[in-house]
Amino acid sequence: MDPSGVFPTSYRSDRRLIRTRWQALVLALFMVLLLAAPYMVSGRIIAILNMMQISAVIAVGLQICTGYAGQINLGQAAFMGVGAYTASILASKTGLTFLLTIPLAGLSAALFGFLFGLTAARIKGFYLALTTIAAQFLFHFAVLNLPSTWMGGSNGITVPPAELFGLRLVSETAQFYMNLVVATIMIAGAFGIVRSRFGRAFVAVRDDDVAAGIMGINVAATKANAFLIGAFYAGVGGALWAYLIRFVGVDQFTLFHSIFFVAMIIVGGMGSIVGALIGVFTIRIIQEIIATVGPNIADSVSFLGGDIVFAGMNVVLGGVIALFMILEPKGLMHRWNILKSSYRIWPFPY
Amino acid sequence: MVYFINDIITGALIGLLYSLVAMGFVVIYRASKVFNFAQGELVIIGGFIVWFTTMQAGLSLWLSIPLSLVLAGLVGYAIERLFLTKLIGESVFSMVMVTVGLLILLRGLVLLLFGPAVRPFPIIFPLRPLFLGDMLIPMNLLLGGIITIVAAVGLSWFFNRTRSGLRMTAVAEDHVVASSMGISVKASIAFAWVLGAILSTIGAMIFLSGKSLTFLASDIGFAALPVALFAGLESIGGLILAGVIIGIIQSLTTNYLDPLIGGSLGSVVPYIIMLAILLIRPTGLFGWRTIERV
Numbered sequence A: 001m002d003p004s005g006v007f008p009t010s011y012r013s014d015r016r017l018i019r020t021r022w023q024a025l026v027l028a029l030f031m032v033l034l035l036a037a038p039y040m041v042s043g044r045i046i047a048i049l050n051m052m053q054i055s056a057v058i059a060v061g062l063q064i065c066t067g068y069a070g071q072i073n074l075g076q077a078a079f080m081g082v083g084a085y086t087a088s089i090l091a092s093k094t095g096l097t098f099l100l101t102i103p104l105a106g107l108s109a110a111l112f113g114f115l116f117g118l119t120a121a122r123i124k125g126f127y128l129a130l131t132t133i134a135a136q137f138l139f140h141f142a143v144l145n146l147p148s149t150w151m152g153g154s155n156g157i158t159v160p161p162a163e164l165f166g167l168r169l170v171s172e173t174a175q176f177y178m179n180l181v182v183a184t185i186m187i188a189g190a191f192g193i194v195r196s197r198f199g200r201a202f203v204a205v206r207d208d209d210v211a212a213g214i215m216g217i218n219v220a221a222t223k224a225n226a227f228l229i230g231a232f233y234a235g236v237g238g239a240l241w242a243y244l245i246r247f248v249g250v251d252q253f254t255l256f257h258s259i260f261f262v263a264m265i266i267v268g269g270m271g272s273i274v275g276a277l278i279g280v281f282t283i284r285i286i287q288e289i290i291a292t293v294g295p296n297i298a299d300s301v302s303f304l305g306g307d308i309v310f311a312g313m314n315v316v317l318g319g320v321i322a323l324f325m326i327l328e329p330k331g332l333m334h335r336w337n338i339l340k341s342s343y344r345i346w347p348f349p350y
Numbered sequence B: 001m002v003y004f005i006n007d008i009i010t011g012a013l014i015g016l017l018y019s020l021v022a023m024g025f026v027v028i029y030r031a032s033k034v035f036n037f038a039q040g041e042l043v044i045i046g047g048f049i050v051w052f053t054t055m056q057a058g059l060s061l062w063l064s065i066p067l068s069l070v071l072a073g074l075v076g077y078a079i080e081r082l083f084l085t086k087l088i089g090e091s092v093f094s095m096v097m098v099t100v101g102l103l104i105l106l107r108g109l110v111l112l113l114f115g116p117a118v119r120p121f122p123i124i125f126p127l128r129p130l131f132l133g134d135m136l137i138p139m140n141l142l143l144g145g146i147i148t149i150v151a152a153v154g155l156s157w158f159f160n161r162t163r164s165g166l167r168m169t170a171v172a173e174d175h176v177v178a179s180s181m182g183i184s185v186k187a188s189i190a191f192a193w194v195l196g197a198i199l200s201t202i203g204a205m206i207f208l209s210g211k212s213l214t215f216l217a218s219d220i221g222f223a224a225l226p227v228a229l230f231a232g233l234e235s236i237g238g239l240i241l242a243g244v245i246i247g248i249i250q251s252l253t254t255n256y257l258d259p260l261i262g263g264s265l266g267s268v269v270p271y272i273i274m275l276a277i278l279l280i281r282p283t284g285l286f287g288w289r290t291i292e293r294v
Helices: A021-040 A043-068 A076-094 A098-121 A126-145 A172-194 A197-207 A209-214 A219-245 A255-268 A273-300 A308-327 A331-344 B002-032 B039-056 B061-087 B092-114 B139-161 B163-173 B175-180 B185-208 B215-231 B238-261 B265-280
Strands: A162-164 A167-169 B130-132 B135-137
Touching: A021 A043, A021 A172, A043 A076, A043 A172, A043 A197, A043 A219, A043 A255, A043 A273, A076 A098, A076 A126, A076 A219, A076 A255, A098 A126, A098 A162, A098 A219, A098 B265, A126 A255, A126 B092, A126 B215, A126 B265, A167 A172, A172 A197, A172 A219, A172 A273, A197 A209, A197 A219, A209 A219, A255 A273, A255 A308, A255 A331, A255 B092, A273 A308, A273 A331, A308 B061, A308 B092, B002 B039, B002 B135, B002 B139, B002 B163, B002 B185, B002 B215, B002 B238, B039 B061, B039 B092, B039 B185, B039 B215, B061 B092, B061 B185, B092 B215, B135 B139, B139 B163, B139 B185, B139 B238, B163 B175, B163 B185, B175 B185, B185 B215, B215 B238, B215 B265, B238 B265
Parallel strands: none
Antiparallel strands: A162 A167, B130 B135
């Protein structure tokens, strides 16, 4: 809902993303802050920001697939893995520049996602979620059982650093800017996709796929497209991940990681790009807190054994998913919108 | 030839074990329309309950098995009360997502409480295999297969022939319609989860008897998925046939195809079958065909 006095006078202005001067100002300030971040905060925080940017790309893809098109996707980590492996194989075997490997990684992941999305021609609902779980298992199987000269088997692949004009992008700061540029392009693209005719078709299919079909939308193709776009984002994120960690292994892309991404969009709010970003921020902060305090707790409480960080992460994120589904299924974004509209119309109730 | 027949029989019996775990899925689906992704976690919790009552508390098997089943039922009831009752009437999407959340929540809890250590599991079924000529058949799988068939016939009769079973079937059809017909959706879902947890615990006993117990055993939940789909999510009797077919295919792949190609295709073949089923006949062998209206 727009603030008082702001009303569109043409279709073009009705479609605008930035509707008030205040919003433009805040956005500009936010981008300036991000650009200046490496000079303002310490290395540890830059590392966290790097992870957040990569997760943001992947979670936004999942948001398009699940939040907008309504297709439950429990294989986002596998799609990410396909992208990461494509990028690392291309980079280590052929020495292609990252300017090419990142889009190619996205494309190969998109192809993989599209293949599984094609099953949408026959099935729907949580049956579709099952095919994405199958994607997860088949990805593992393929990596571990194909000849190890292809995909490194269980040893993984070491990735050479990204290079631009002879500069090696190895420092966290350099990678931060690379991630920032890619993430900005991808997220801006996501805003474009969701208000295009494809995005409107996604929403129609999500709300009622039978009705959408009657209105003339090709439902199966729309669902397959949703998987294609979601997997493309995952592939690009996977490529960034490969360049950040400089090593890919099959353990980095499990069903659990897929569920972490699902947790991000549920917490942030389904059906909102900004919501996905809020979700990424919240979940990554939670993960960071657990990773920091987990070992301390393990030291003081003796009966809690083993891998407390991973276990604690699972408990907290599983609990967060369940709590949000029960208490606030629309996520934090919905709360924010309620707050926003209430201060805009203050002091009137509606 | 003897080995071939032996492989087929063992495969069929493993398939029946999958059927038993898949029966947990189907019972919960059949009585509440919730597809429970956390089924493998229920198996592992059942396993730990059995381990706790026998190895830790030192009870005899005759006492600990019934006690474990009761405890497992309580756990199922608690999960239902805490998470699923509140979602009655919400979309299928919310329910599925809650079970996905449960999947990692329960996995994490098991890891926190018991850690990744390997534990010996009590010997519930005799370790000595049954010798039939030159063939040997594992005793736990054989007895487990019999239990599975009995359970399938019994539950199938319950859901298709009795009044309370048919009530639950109505809940699976539509929560709102069922409750406006005077059927208690709450009671139905609670019953489903108690039964699902108990079946999972029986599955854990058969699966783990005399072996070692770690949290990784929950993978059997995903191995049972293809069986549930192949049978059709609503059919309990069909699970037997589906389990036997998938078990035999998996056993033959592991024993005859894997040595040729030098990989573990056997472990992934159920998922390939699952994809094929989803593409060719999404309702499975005996599932309900649904008609949709706007």
